[in-house]
Amino acid sequence: MRGSSDLLATSVRYLKGVGPRRASLLNRLGVETIRDLLYLFPRRYEDRTTFTPIAALKPGERATICGVVREISEYKPRAGMNITRVMVTDGSGAAYGVWFNQPYMKKRFKQGMRVAFSGKVNLKYRRIEINSPEFEEMDGSEPLNAGRMVPIYPLTEGLSQRWLREQMRLVADSYAGFIGEILPEAILKKYSFPNRVDAIRAMHFPSCPEELEAARRRLAFEELFLMQLCVSSYRRHAARVTGYSHKPDSPLVDQVICSLPFKLTSAQERVWHEISTDMEKPSPMNRLLQGDVGSGKTVLAILAMAKCVQSGYQAAMMAPTEILAEQHFKSVSRVLTPFGIRVGLLTSSTTQKVRRDLLNGVEKGSIDVLVGTHALLQEGVAFRELTLAITDEQHRFGVRQRASLISKGLTPDTLVMTATPIPRTLALTLYGDLDISIIDEMPPGRQPVQTSWFPPAKRGEVYSWVRERLTQGDQAYVVCPLIEESDTVESAAAVELAQELERKWFKGLRVGVLHGRLKSTEKLQVLEAFRCGEISVLVSTTVVEVGIDVPNATVLVVEGAERFGLAELHQLRGRVGRGVKPSYCFLLADPRSDVARERLDVLTRTQSGFEIAEEDLKLRGPGEFLGTRQHGELQFRVADLTKDLDLLLRARDEAEALLRFDPHLDDLPSLKQILYQRFYEKVPFATVG
Ligand code: ADP
Numbered sequence: 001m002r003g004s005s006d007l008l009a010t011s012v013r014y015l016k017g018v019g020p021r022r023a024s025l026l027n028r029l030g031v032e033t034i035r036d037l038l039y040l041f042p043r044r045y046e047d048r049t050t051f052t053p054i055a056a057l058k059p060g061e062r063a064t065i066c067g068v069v070r071e072i073s074e075y076k077p078r079a080g081m082n083i084t085r086v087m088v089t090d091g092s093g094a095a096y097g098v099w100f101n102q103p104y105m106k107k108r109f110k111q112g113m114r115v116a117f118s119g120k121v122n123l124k125y126r127r128i129e130i131n132s133p134e135f136e137e138m139d140g141s142e143p144l145n146a147g148r149m150v151p152i153y154p155l156t157e158g159l160s161q162r163w164l165r166e167q168m169r170l171v172a173d174s175y176a177g178f179i180g181e182i183l184p185e186a187i188l189k190k191y192s193f194p195n196r197v198d199a200i201r202a203m204h205f206p207s208c209p210e211e212l213e214a215a216r217r218r219l220a221f222e223e224l225f226l227m228q229l230c231v232s233s234y235r236r237h238a239a240r241v242t243g244y245s246h247k248p249d250s251p252l253v254d255q256v257i258c259s260l261p262f263k264l265t266s267a268q269e270r271v272w273h274e275i276s277t278d279m280e281k282p283s284p285m286n287r288l289l290q291g292d293v294g295s296g297k298t299v300l301a302i303l304a305m306a307k308c309v310q311s312g313y314q315a316a317m318m319a320p321t322e323i324l325a326e327q328h329f330k331s332v333s334r335v336l337t338p339f340g341i342r343v344g345l346l347t348s349s350t351t352q353k354v355r356r357d358l359l360n361g362v363e364k365g366s367i368d369v370l371v372g373t374h375a376l377l378q379e380g381v382a383f384r385e386l387t388l389a390i391t392d393e394q395h396r397f398g399v400r401q402r403a404s405l406i407s408k409g410l411t412p413d414t415l416v417m418t419a420t421p422i423p424r425t426l427a428l429t430l431y432g433d434l435d436i437s438i439i440d441e442m443p444p445g446r447q448p449v450q451t452s453w454f455p456p457a458k459r460g461e462v463y464s465w466v467r468e469r470l471t472q473g474d475q476a477y478v479v480c481p482l483i484e485e486s487d488t489v490e491s492a493a494a495v496e497l498a499q500e501l502e503r504k505w506f507k508g509l510r511v512g513v514l515h516g517r518l519k520s521t522e523k524l525q526v527l528e529a530f531r532c533g534e535i536s537v538l539v540s541t542t543v544v545e546v547g548i549d550v551p552n553a554t555v556l557v558v559e560g561a562e563r564f565g566l567a568e569l570h571q572l573r574g575r576v577g578r579g580v581k582p583s584y585c586f587l588l589a590d591p592r593s594d595v596a597r598e599r600l601d602v603l604t605r606t607q608s609g610f611e612i613a614e615e616d617l618k619l620r621g622p623g624e625f626l627g628t629r630q631h632g633e634l635q636f637r638v639a640d641l642t643k644d645l646d647l648l649l650r651a652r653d654e655a656e657a658l659l660r661f662d663p664h665l666d667d668l669p670s671l672k673q674i675l676y677q678r679f680y681e682k683v684p685f686a687t688v689g
């Protein structure tokens with residue numbers, strides 16, 4: 001065991017035919033060891049299994065032919081230029097392989113040799129030619145470069161496909177066998193998965209598409225299974241911890257519900273039932289609440305807080321920005337203070353004195369609910385008895401912050417709210433340790449936001465139209481293009497855009513600006529002026545994205561919309577359509593590719609955040625989708641979250657089942673070892689005895 005694992009950990013530079021120079025090229029591809037090389041899977045494959053008769057070749061197409069070498073000739077049209085031609089015939093016709101300035105090529109061929117050529121077909125002076133074809137001698141041994149499904153590897157300057165394939169062939173033959181199986185026998189049988197060694201070999205040199213797909217699925221399953229084992233062990237760990245039980249019946253909650261100016265939607269009722277059931281259990285709640293912008297998540301958070309306070313405890317709610325914290329504070333106070341619940345607000349702009357009193361109250365228990373930004377996580381914030389921690393992440397995925405708010409209490413119930421609909425595969429992976437509630441219904445009376453996109457040439461038309469609405473008393477948001485370099489540049493751009501709009505299209509109307517360089521009091525002032533209608537147009541950087549609620553704003557214009565992610569645009573669009581009047585969203589965009597165009601079309605087609613999320617995931621892939629590379633959890637080599645949902649669900653079930661019988665994986669030491677290596681600090685086996 002030890003010997004073989006050491007062997008695979010050997011540096012590739014000691015492989016025959018590699019050496020220091022090529023080893024450093026391989027390092028650029030992330031390959032250090034022999035094991036890494038085995039896991040350097042092809043980007044794609046070319047099917048060169050079928051040979052086209054030469055007579056049937058069509059110029060311009062890629063094809064593979066097989067024939068016998070008849071003639072090898074060299075031609076020097078002028079100094080410094082050398083053309084090598086190799087003619088092959090296959091009984092239907094003759095074709096030439098042609099190489100420029102590679103005189104050594106003629107030595108690779110002999111008359112009478114059977115060869116396969118693969119490449120793009122040209123017709124030149126009525127001769128059929130393939131320039132620099134990939135070629136392979138067909139001498140009866142297993143071919144590598146033609147006459148099969150040929151692996152196409154990621155390359156770096158200085159490495160060739162041909163060389164890498166040969167190297168891979170050697171490594172697959174001599175070393176793959178040392179790779180040990182890690183999946184339990186029962187799972188291999190149940191799903192008829194190939195074993196690990198065969199799967200890895202087949203990834204490189206599949207004999208047919210079916211074999212390749214079977215290998216891919218097995219390796220994808222393995223990745224997802226490891227991930228899910230980690231996630232499940234977390235869940236199991238969490239379920240064993242004792243937390244607080246909140247009281248089952250709370251007349252206060254019923255009173256709060258009655259006091260609301262609306263009836264809960266049936267989706268809200270269902271989710272409320274899920275949350276309150278969790279809260280009553282002694283094990284801590286770990287719940288993710290997903291719902292589209294405006295679906296009414298906040299009210300559920302408020303009910304949960306009421307239930308918490310009714311049981312004699314304290315609740316905290318953390319928002320990603322000050323504006324949003326302030327807004328939550330207002331909504332929470334509006335609903336809960338009439339019932340004698342004491343609500344506090346803590347942000348980084350809270351003054352020292354207020355802060356001191358507030359923290360004192362939190363510690364003594366005279367504050368029941370504390371709303372705030374990440375300031376809640378600071379030293380010195382100590383609760384008397386925190387039993388409910390709510391995080392409103394909007395579109396941010398602050399997994400780490402989530403963890404530290406939790407550590408403020410003993411083991412409080414936690415509820416994470418997010419308005420970014422996450423495709424199911426991502427939710428299961430990123431938030432797999434959480435139970436998920438979904439509000440999939442909008443409050444009644446909401447009208448869809450009519451969305452359309454326009455090229456830059458139509459900008460004037462759009463703004464004239466917007467002006468019409470404004471003169472009728474509506475309000476509008478205009479979002480500036482996303483400028484990633486710096487806050488300062490972006491803020492300056494916002495100011496400039498506001499001036500331009502005021503000068504050109506919105507003469508006589510009041511235009512306000514909101515950007516990241518404003519102090520938070522200034523931000524709140526601008527926002528208040530917009531809320532009460534003093535300002536007609538709010539020009540803003542993406543700060544408006546997060547949860548601002550001004551029902552009279554019915555028009556949203558996004559400049560440079562092609563630069564935004566779909567989820568972001570959808571969030572932005574959620575700023576309008578919050579009242580009873582019809583609302584409009586104009587995306588000014590200059591899409592440079594079909595994908596960019598398609599992304600804009602998706603938004604004009606649908607209002608459903610979930611549908612948009614699925615499309616976005618398909619168009620961009622998981623890493624891009626989340627807009628960040630830090631999600632190492634999501635970087636799979638083989639598994640594809642856009643199409644492997646079925647495998648993911650199976651992996652999850654199998655992981656659960658396995659841990660039920662063997663919670664510490666005592667019977668599967670090699671699996672356990674791999675989990676430790678990959679997810680060390682995340683697997684709680686180590687800490688739970
Ligand atoms: P979210 O946080 O999901 O974006 P909010 O909780 O802010 O949504 O709700 C958006 C708006 O809809 C708020 O003004 C809220 O008062 C209102 N609302 C919430 N639930 C309902 C409901 N069941 N019926 C009518 N209006 C509702």
Ligand code: MG
Pocket residue numbers: 294297298547
């Ligand atoms: Mg909200």
